[in-house]
Amino acid sequence: MLLDSPAAVRRVAMDLLARREHGRVELTRKLRQRGATLELIDPALDRLTEQGLLCEARYLEAFIGYRARSGSGPLRIREQLLQRGLPRAAIDQALRDSGIDWRAHLHDTWRRKFAGQLPSDPREYGQQARFLSYRGYALEQIGALLRGVFDDD
Known part of the structure; x- marks a missing residue:
């Protein structure tokens, strides 16, 4: 589909938004990949934002x-x-x-992956810490959890 008109850009943008929420930068990138120009994208996204269809x-x-x-x-x-x-x-x-309790979330992620077993040696401690760090949890909270003092804070 050639995105050479405001209607075509709007139609593709709305199709993308119908599948899931998008941020403005991400939606702009996807429309550019499909051949739309910024001169057509910006007004279309401005209008979608005004209508409440595009919301960061x-x-x-x-x-x-x-x-x-x-x-x-x-x-x-x-x-x-x-x-x-x-x-x-x-x-x-x-x-x-978000209302998410990230400490409880960390504990649940750890419990599911490692069956609630605290590390018994430095190698295992490193393995568990690396996994949780890669998942995006704070090192201080990981350390407290793996030392077994997480619930006492």
Whole structure:
């Protein structure tokens, strides 16, 4: 499909938004990949925003919720959103507003992966810490969890 008119750009943008929420930067990138020019994209996205069909806050909420349910921690989610071109302040606010208890989330992720077994030696400690760090949890919380003092904080 050739994206050479405002109607064509709007139609493709709405098709993408119908599948899932998108951020403005991500939607712009996808439309550019399909051959649309910025002169056609910007007004179309402005109009979608005015109509409430394109909403960064809704995108942030959906993205954070989805990633959190799949076991990602706040640091990894923040990094993924930064890579998608969203402003750090908006990301941090959305993470705070998400209502997610990241400590409980960390504990649940650890319990599912390691059956609630604290590491018995330094090698195992490193393995568990690396896994949880890669998932995007804070090193201080990981250390407290793996030392067995997580619930006592």
